[in-house]
Amino acid sequence: MASPSSMTTTSSTTSKLVFSGCSTSSSSSSSPRLLPLTTATTSSKCRAFHFHRRFNPLRHVHLRPCKNPTTVFAQTISPPSFIAAAMATEPSAKVIDGKRVAKEIREEVAAGVSKMKEALGVVPGLAVILVGDRKDSATYVRNKKKACEDAGIKSFEACLPKDATEEEVLKHISSFNNDPAVHGILVQLPLPSHINEQNVLNAVCIEKDVDGFHPLNIGRLAMRDREPLFVPCTPKGCIELLHRYGVVIKGKRAVVIGRSNIVGMPAALLLQREDATVSVVHSRTKNPEEFTREADIIISAVGQANMVKGSWIKPGAVIIDVGINPVEDSESPRGYRLVGDVCYDEARQIASAITPVPGGVGPMTIAMLLSNTLTSAKRIHNFN
Ligand SMILES: Nc1nc2c(c(=O)[nH]1)N[C@@H](CN(C=O)c1ccc(C(=O)N[C@@H](CCC(=O)O)C(=O)O)cc1)CN2
Numbered sequence: 001m002a003s004p005s006s007m008t009t010t011s012s013t014t015s016k017l018v019f020s021g022c023s024t025s026s027s028s029s030s031s032p033r034l035l036p037l038t039t040a041t042t043s044s045k046c047r048a049f050h051f052h053r054r055f056n057p058l059r060h061v062h063l064r065p066c067k068n069p070t071t072v073f074a075q076t077i078s079p080p081s082f083i084a085a086a087m088a089t090e091p092s093a094k095v096i097d098g099k100r101v102a103k104e105i106r107e108e109v110a111a112g113v114s115k116m117k118e119a120l121g122v123v124p125g126l127a128v129i130l131v132g133d134r135k136d137s138a139t140y141v142r143n144k145k146k147a148c149e150d151a152g153i154k155s156f157e158a159c160l161p162k163d164a165t166e167e168e169v170l171k172h173i174s175s176f177n178n179d180p181a182v183h184g185i186l187v188q189l190p191l192p193s194h195i196n197e198q199n200v201l202n203a204v205c206i207e208k209d210v211d212g213f214h215p216l217n218i219g220r221l222a223m224r225d226r227e228p229l230f231v232p233c234t235p236k237g238c239i240e241l242l243h244r245y246g247v248v249i250k251g252k253r254a255v256v257i258g259r260s261n262i263v264g265m266p267a268a269l270l271l272q273r274e275d276a277t278v279s280v281v282h283s284r285t286k287n288p289e290e291f292t293r294e295a296d297i298i299i300s301a302v303g304q305a306n307m308v309k310g311s312w313i314k315p316g317a318v319i320i321d322v323g324i325n326p327v328e329d330s331e332s333p334r335g336y337r338l339v340g341d342v343c344y345d346e347a348r349q350i351a352s353a354i355t356p357v358p359g360g361v362g363p364m365t366i367a368m369l370l371s372n373t374l375t376s377a378k379r380i381h382n383f384n
Contacts, residue, residue, distance in 0.1 A: 322361045
């Protein structure tokens with residue numbers, strides 16, 4: 001299991017590079033793992049997309065009930081078991097394309113923004129506060145600004161030096177709280193260590209808290225029959241991917257790996273609100289693989305490259321990999337490449353569906369931010 005210090009949500013591209021292989025066996029991570037015949041047969045039979053019939057973007061997959069009476073499985077035509085054994089060396093999980101879904105959402109938001117502008121003459125506005133000179137944070141803020149521009153959302157920015165005081169940050173928040181052109185406010189995390197994150201997040205007015213990190217919004221997320229005004233963007237993006245790919249959550253066993261405030265904790269709350277039975281695995285969990293192996297749905301958000309091995313995964317599970325970890329790669333022009341928390345090559349042979357890194361959950365974070373900003377503007381202006 002990851003050490004406590006590495007149990008962060010996503011590691012940055014500026015953080016230390018690591019070598020991290022997949023399998024603990026002698027085979028390399030890039031070579032296909034040969035599954036035993038029994039595993040291969042099981043996984044091809046119950047390659048379990050748990051589809052809603054109502055909406056299914058994977059139209060080429062035939063839907064038919066599995067022998068398990070409680071679940072609907074999607075299957076391609078079942079091959080004889082000897083073919084299944086041969087196929088077991090090929091990756092067969094469906095790739096959940098977050099980049100494509102995020103683009104769709106951004107287009108939906110752009111359409112909503114122009115509708116609002118036409119009807120009311122109001123343009124939604126998002127204010128971003130960036131403190132310090134972390135390269136990764138600066139890139140995320142730049143990408144958020146560009147995404148706003150593309151969707152027709154006005155963006156406001158306050159860039160403060162790394163030695164800015166907490167009072168200065170609070171002053172900017174207060175000014176955005178009082179600005180009627182601003183409908184959403186976010187403070188890019190992490191903040192420099194001398195600034196108290198809690199004080200800062202508490203200062204954002206909850207009606208503009210598009211990151212959903214205000215304790216009142218998180219508290220409502222945790223309570224039954226209460227509705228938060230906003231849900232944090234990355235976990236919301238994870239659930240949106242499951243919905244858009246027709247994965248049934250209700251009644252399923254889910255494991256969230258990592259308990260950060262930004263991803264793990266709210267992801268667990270969201271899954272619970274969707275009627276999953278949820279376990280949270282963290283740095284102090286003994287034998288995390290035993291919990292993970294029971295899960296129909298895995299959301300991993302620890303920031304530890306290739307931590308979740310193929311042997312941790314139940315055949316047919318759906319995997320949402322939130323980790324973005326740089327690993328040394330001399331063949332890449334940047335000298336590194338990004339990998340997730342889950343050993344992708346191994347997982348693709350066992351899971352029924354998986355998000356890639358990059359191009360999975362990452363792009364959804366910004367798409368959900370735009371969506372939350374439009375929702376906020378609509379609520380403030382009472383526009384449906
Ligand atoms: N105030 C916030 N701070 C942070 C959040 C957040 O939601 N609110 N999340 C992360 C960083 N983040 C957005 O802020 C973010 C992370 C990753 C991506 C993304 O698109 N990743 C790409 C890969 C990018 C690359 O090549 O480097 C991907 O996974 O495909 C977008 C936004 C921490 N801080």
